[in-house]
Amino acid sequence: MSKQTLLKPNRRDILKYGVASTALSMPFVSRAWAQTVELNMLAWYGHGEPDVVAEFEAANNVKFKPKYYAGGDNMLALISQSPPGTYDVILSDAEFVQQLNEAGYVDELNAADYPFDDFLFDEWKQFPGHWKDGKLFSVMVRCGHLGVSYNTTAVSAEEAQSYKCFWKPELKGKVGHFDWHLPNLGQMSLLNGNASPFDIDEAAWGKVKETTTSLRPQVGGFFDYGGTFNGLKNGEMLAMAGIGDWITGVLERDGAKVASVVPKEGGIQFTESWSIGKGSKNADMAKKFIQYMLSPEGQVHSARMAAYPGFAVTKAGRKALNEKDPKEAQRTGQVDGAANDPVTLIKEGRIKYRGVPAQQGLEVWNDFWSEYKGS
Amino acid sequence: MAEGQRRDFYAWFWRAPLLVWQLLFFVVPLAFMFVMSFWLVKNYRMTPAFAFDNWAKMLGWNIFWSSYAYTMALAVAATILASVLAFPAAYGLAFRVTDTTRRWALFFLIIPFFTSYLVRVYAWQVVLAGNGVISAMLGWVGLGPISLLNTPIGTLVGYLTLSFPLVVILQTISLASIDKTLIEAAHNMGCSPLRTVFSVIIPAAKVGLIVAGLFCFILSFGDFVSPYYLGGSKPPTLSIMIVDSTKSGQQWPRAAVIAVVMILSLLAIAFTAVKFAYRRRG
């Protein structure tokens, strides 16, 4: 008898809670029907954070759904595992645009939509791989330099003028790697004196492997963005290969004793470009967003991004940055005529674009990187 | 006949859900992963094939085997550490406290399962770092600084974070369910407490102790968070290799090879352990 009375209210409870939970879920269901456009973004960490996109979201009634990756290989993997049309806007490392295009992941863009006339540097308008057969597939939005990143209490500014400082005995177990083969091996290639660090023949590649392997005893760990960040900040790592101001800049703003320089062997430029994903249902809004990111306001947001700073690529963007945050502009050399003006550095030949290995294939470099990590 | 059919329907109604669901979403995915290990990757795209390239590449790659050995060694170390370190605690909880205390202790041991493992690992990062909590505490007594982060010890701390509470729980339960008269008999016969532990209690609780260790091994062997965020991925364990392979170069078939080897190893070890657990003494 008591069992039955126990049971019956139960069933009613279930109904009650069922109704209640349906009611609760209503606002969420109805929200999906509201006019807000959802833009799916695939990007490096930080590009979809409020400090960059909040204004655009508010002005256009858009909501970004970001998915973050680390490294171009990772980006390609993520796209290929998702149904076509999943991502509306794709931020790609410039050297991977070609492969995005070859795989048919991105749509053609109309060059007239973007302020190419206002670019700081002519080469950036025609960035390798962004155009194919006269068609535009991606627009460069920002860039930055990779060099020697170090803890200023452990490495002097003078020592940091060469990648050789990574081999300093005092740094044993305190040199970290950003866990991606391209920037690290590129730096080793520069140290070996290769003028085009990513276009090297077998002999030079063998030397690069040798140089890299000799660094292994110094290495304290392999890190993703978060780990790199943490490792430098808490002093676990005193020098970092494969990164640059994009990470130390954030820590500097926070008062940490770290810095990045382009050493005498030269530095590497990372380049980031926006594309529109093929099959996007919001291509118009995606275009509008890319236009926004290339507008002076967008360029300022991009240059001052909380996750990691970058250089403005348009003249108007640089001007706006100098007005809005002259300190940051000066810190990063984004002042016309400055000695460390990124454009000047390229013209002087001290900066090479990060590229994909021209003579070996990505897989070969990647496999070596795995071997290096595991050794 | 109709009655029988209704019976059958009733029986199958309860039997079917597991069969359907686990076949469709457990057995088939694993089988598919095995098939995928024979596929090829061209231009970042997987193409169905029946090729032994991935197997040849992975099994012929010394890095794979050194990573295998490293992963195995760490997991075994974690299992031994957890089992040995948990035993006195489990012994105390099983024999030296009241039932109420034991129930509360078990309740507190369950709590870690409801805090995010990732959050706990992040907290360890801060605690273990060179300028972290442990270092600072050592500094008060004039020692240090010492950093356990990005070392195998860091990884082991993570593994234990994951499995230690479970091992204590399982050991406590299996010790508490030993027939108490057995222990009293040993005691009355003049057996020293330590000897009682080794020749009466441990053999009697063998199954539970081994199962506890096995769980610790499984959890540690497959964890990719601790070796990455506490061990600095130096060198990568097999589970990190899986993540790496899926991330870079779209090498899913290779990741599948690693996964299949891991599963086979786990099955072999689990089988041996269970067999050992139920082996008659003699």
Add this chain to the structure above:
Amino acid sequence: MNTEKATSWALYIYIAIAFAFIFTPIIWSFIFSFNSDRFPSLPLGSFSLKWYQTILSRPEVLEAAWTSLVVAACSSLLSTFIGFCTAYTDYRYSFLGKQAYLALAMLPPTIPLIIMALAMLSWLAQIGLSGQVVSIIIAHTVLGAPFAMAVIRLRLNDMDPNLEAASWNLGASEWRAMREVVVPFAMPSIIAALCLTAAVSFDEFAVAWFVSGLNKTIPVVILEILQGNVDPQINAIGTFVFVISITLIVVAQVLMLSKGKKEETAQ
């Protein structure tokens, strides 16, 4: 006698140390969540609620919390249903291939999550079910079912087999006996299984990370912060999740205890 007492005390101290190890990360995470430092270390900064304000101001965290709740609710219902069916089958029937059947039921926890993630994503992508909330629900149901089965099976152990038979003899159909006898008897364990599987789902990150696509759950957001800008938001989210999970468990415990008491008085 004295040595006996001394060993006891030594064991108590040892247990205290073991608990200290277990609770070290939990307590520090709690402390750091109220600490103003961007990069926490000793000495602590000042008391601050800013990490809680940060997460509450981020719509994606709230959205992830909602996704987590939906996934936990759906997958716990499904896996408890499957677990109940399996436990009942094991309790009531013996049949050819039962060993294999039970092996199938208990195997999932022995497969490392990262491998489950790999297998799940590649298979779900093949059948067009990847990158959706449904994908996470499917995967978490697989992971939760064995736990639900174990909990319910344990309870059914205590059920007198004659109870069900008696109700058939009184003319009840099997379905009715199930409804009026078996389910009520198993109810405490069913609730426990619901809570347990919900908690399993709520904390699972590896499989969810792989299959979720753009639909992140809370643990995936935590993982992304850990891979991204690692700030103490992690602790604030962790503390929130902790409070929710513990509330769930305590409520379940209280429900079960009061049920048990009522049953006792009824008998």
